[in-house]
Amino acid sequence: MAVTGGTVAVALDVGGTSIKCALVGTDGVVRHTERHPTHAGRGPGTVVETILTVAEGLTAKAHADGLTPAALGIVVPGVVDEARGLAVWSANVGFRDVPLRDLAATRLGLPTALGHDVRAGGLAEARLGAGRDAGQVLFVAIGTGIAAAHVVAGTAATGAHGAAGELGHILVRPHGPVCGCGRPGCLEAIAAASAVARRYAELTAGSDPAHHDGTRSESRYAAGPGPKRTMVTAAEVAARAAAGEEPASQVWREAVDALADGLATAQALFDVETVVLGGGLAQAGAGLFDPLHAALRDRLTFHREPRLVPAVLGDEAGCLGAALLALDQLETP
Numbered sequence: 001m002a003v004t005g006g007t008v009a010v011a012l013d014v015g016g017t018s019i020k021c022a023l024v025g026t027d028g029v030v031r032h033t034e035r036h037p038t039h040a041g042r043g044p045g046t047v048v049e050t051i052l053t054v055a056e057g058l059t060a061k062a063h064a065d066g067l068t069p070a071a072l073g074i075v076v077p078g079v080v081d082e083a084r085g086l087a088v089w090s091a092n093v094g095f096r097d098v099p100l101r102d103l104a105a106t107r108l109g110l111p112t113a114l115g116h117d118v119r120a121g122g123l124a125e126a127r128l129g130a131g132r133d134a135g136q137v138l139f140v141a142i143g144t145g146i147a148a149a150h151v152v153a154g155t156a157a158t159g160a161h162g163a164a165g166e167l168g169h170i171l172v173r174p175h176g177p178v179c180g181c182g183r184p185g186c187l188e189a190i191a192a193a194s195a196v197a198r199r200y201a202e203l204t205a206g207s208d209p210a211h212h213d214g215t216r217s218e219s220r221y222a223a224g225p226g227p228k229r230t231m232v233t234a235a236e237v238a239a240r241a242a243a244g245e246e247p248a249s250q251v252w253r254e255a256v257d258a259l260a261d262g263l264a265t266a267q268a269l270f271d272v273e274t275v276v277l278g279g280g281l282a283q284a285g286a287g288l289f290d291p292l293h294a295a296l297r298d299r300l301t302f303h304r305e306p307r308l309v310p311a312v313l314g315d316e317a318g319c320l321g322a323a324l325l326a327l328d329q330l331e332t333p
């Protein structure tokens with residue numbers, strides 16, 4: 001029987017809640033996607049078994065479609081030692097020094113690469129997405145946290161201990177809110193989506209209920225009726241800021257200023273051509289990019305200003321990056 005398809009990489013992007021999967025051709029074209037629950041609560045051993053089973057299913061799917069699975073790429077969050085193939089530490093998946101690359105290579109019999117989810121996303125944006133015309137790219141993912149990937153000539157720097165790119169933990173406000181890492185004033189404690197939502201809730205908490213005439217009214221800022229409010233999301237804060245609502249504008253300004261401080265530091269360190277902003281908050285469009293661009297320009301003196309652009313690959317970026325890591329091994333055996 002003739003093999004009609006091409007060579008594909010089997011790619012898995014493991015997150016705290018789901019595993020995004022794809023079969024990706026050597027041309028970077030996605031041939032097939034799947035998504036599976038991670039079941040992180042069942043413990044790291046079960047998560048590893050789930051990953052391996054899902055990868056086996058994908059290779060079977062490739063064969064069934066007449067494709068040749070030639071390599072496997074897995075990306076995970078946390079600290080990843082790519083050279084040794086170790087998932088060193090991950091809070092949301094529970095990994096501690098899991099030799100995931102070798103476990104997968106043994107089970108599947110394919111050359112396997114293990115990578116870091118944000119670095120892989122940055123790699124994909126730099127090579128296939130918003131940074132494809134630039135040789136030096138900084139990818140910044142702004143979601144519940146903030147992390148970055150510095151990509152030079154198509155390779156994302158890992159750092160000596162697999163922990164490069166922790167832009168979210170740059171100190172930007174010495175007396176600022178305490179970060180999840182335990183230190184006050186980290187960038188992500190002010191500008192991550194979760195921080196924006198939290199700050200807005202703080203500022204509007206006392207804004208309710210009585211007017212000067214003594215009548216109760218529903219707060220303009222309350223997400224719903226009743227004493228217990230639903231948390232307003234960062235995207236909604238951005239929308240309210242764009243509409244000129246004052247507490248939202250203040251929170252948004254604080255976040256943009258902190259981001260600009262972080263990006264100015266990053267530019268001083270890396271001097272990139274293009275900064276690609278990804279993650280949920282980057283979807284705020286001009287409401288983010290216009291003030292951020294101005295604030296960053298204010299902070300740069302002799303440094304060259306980078307191009308500031310939104311990511312284009314969406315939540316497929318991690319999976320595409322996993323595929324690139326997998327396919328890169330075939331070129332440099």
Ligand SMILES: [Zn+2]
Pocket residue numbers: 168169179180181182183186
């Ligand atoms: Zn921190």
